[in-house]
Amino acid sequence: MAVPPKSLRSLREEGVFEITWPDGSSYKLPFRYLRGRCPCANCVDEFSGRRVVGVDEVPLGIEIVGAQILGNYALKITWNDRHDTGLYTWDNLKDLCDLGEWKSMSSPTPPA
Numbered sequence: 001m002a003v004p005p006k007s008l009r010s011l012r013e014e015g016v017f018e019i020t021w022p023d024g025s026s027y028k029l030p031f032r033y034l035r036g037r038c039p040c041a042n043c044v045d046e047f048s049g050r051r052v053v054g055v056d057e058v059p060l061g062i063e064i065v066g067a068q069i070l071g072n073y074a075l076k077i078t079w080n081d082r083h084d085t086g087l088y089t090w091d092n093l094k095d096l097c098d099l100g101e102w103k104s105m106s107s108p109t110p111p112a
Contacts, residue, residue: 002090004072010064017064019097032058033102035079038086055105 009018016028036055038044043053059081066078070087078084088096096102 002094004069004090005093008067008069008075010067012063015063019093021094021097025097027097029096029102030105031062031064031079032060033105034077034088034096035062035081035083037096038083039088039092040086042083042085 003022005019006022007018007020011018011028014028015031017031017034018026018028020026033055036053036058038053044051061080063080064077065080066084068076068078070076074087074089075093076084076087
């Protein structure tokens with residue numbers, strides 16, 4: 001089980017969510033990538049496990065409007081598209097960081 005991050009920061013001007021882990025590793029996940037990897041039952045079919053909403057379905061102007069740490073295990077993010085049902089566990093966030101899929105995305109365009 002992953003330990004809680006050392007710090008979490010939404011960097012709106014860069015369009016990324018910065019996660020720093022206790023080992024000192026730091027990642028900047030694009031908002032669009034993070035929203036497209038939401039683990040909730042609306043975004044991932046709870047019976048088949050097939051992703052229903054992915055990065056390509058997420059609007060380019062997606063932003064974080066709020067975030068809340070739940071207990072000592074997860075982060076709940078509220079997005080400007082009003083989506084807020086995904087609970088990103090520390091394990092889930094660590095996996096997203098380590099997978100590095102987001103590295104192939106072009107730099108996000110900051111909101112106007």
